[in-house]
Ligand code: ADP
Ligand code: ASP
């Protein structure tokens with residue numbers, strides 16, 4: 083008998099038929115004697131629909147009210163699942179974030195969880211009920227509804243598993259685990275039986291949306307046993323996120339490839355090469371709450387240098403207009419950019435002990451005539467920025483070059 087937290091994503095609860103399937107799956111786990119806390123997303127497409135509705139009224143929606151609106155998707159699915167379970171003879175009770183209560187800070191749209199009250203849930207579990215919790219939602223100290231950011235139900239689930247000291251947190255989604263890359267782009271991608279926590283953090287932060295990055299961080303902090311599984315397949319062990327690099331694990335230098343289309347590049351050319359220039363360029367961007375990702379500054383030549391960085395695509399125009407002001411202020415020659423770029427990253431803890439990985443990546447892209455615009459590296463990843471039109475091709479050739487479509491013997 084175990085205490086298990088299960089999370090079902092949008093596609094898995096996308097219709098009442100699918101919700102009934104989820105209920106049947108839960109009934110099987112219950113029949114084996116397990117206690118279950120189930121976290122749900124909104125039906126697929128619903129959160130986008132709600133955001134679009136809000137934008138019909140306010141171009142930049144008020145953050146507090148936007149959370150009131152977008153949190154409703156999850157309230158619908160939890161009620162429906164409770165009913166579906168009751169219909170098949172199981173006792174179940176649904177909870178909104180504020181009822182749990184899952185307290186967060188007041189950063190609407192990207193709130194961080196500060197505490198979880200597990201008392202009511204424990205009483206339900208002791209009484210044999212299935213506890214159903216709305217993912218994505220929280221409540222701040224003033225009682226305002228907050229949300230945890232896109233994909234935030236993953237984080238709700240891991241946080242609940244940590245608070246309840248659950249034996250396992252299972253993330254059920256529309257693929258049967260974490261793959262070497264997004265199987266929608268590379269059909270030859272393979273499911274990984276295990277992936278290290280560090281690699282999963284990198285993949286999530288570099289654009290693989292299979293798990294929200296905060297959920298992986300949470301799992302790391304509280305040592306939650308985390309597994310990704312398919313809600314559409316009957317059996318399967320999915321992918322387990324592991325905390326140690328186990329000798330018997332699949333050992334590949336590169337574990338996976340992530341990509342991110344949400345990128346735009348800005349170049350500031352002919353910048354006077356003097357102390358404080360990076361701050362003068364990026365300070366106003368940070369003040370406008372625009373997150374900067376890759377940053378490159380060249381060694382100066384004849385007192386001038388070039389400076390490039392990337393921002394989220396949705397902030398491109400805003401960043402560009404800020405930079406035009408900065409250009410006049412610092413006396414730069416030119417500001418230009420491109421919002422049709424994508425970032426591709428190879429990730430693997432094995433890179434620590436292998437050299438030449440980056441050059442294999444660069445050679446592979448060169449052979450396809452794909453130009454690299456920016457590069458950034460860390461101990462366990464190499465990222466490149468390329469023209470978006472080469473994204474799929476680049477992912478596929480890299481997948482092959484690093485042998486990811488071949489079975490690795492354990
Ligand atoms: P959910 O609605 O269940 O939360 P998401 O759409 O957020 O599901 O995440 C699952 C999707 O993540 C998959 O359908 C897949 O296209 C995508 N994905 C991206 N990278 C990977 C990867 N490395 N492994 C598996 N899925 C990935
Ligand atoms: N419904 C929210 C979203 O679409 C949260 C989630 O599904 O995890 O981002």
Ligand code: MG
Nearest residue numbers: 091233291292
């Ligand atoms: Mg998701």
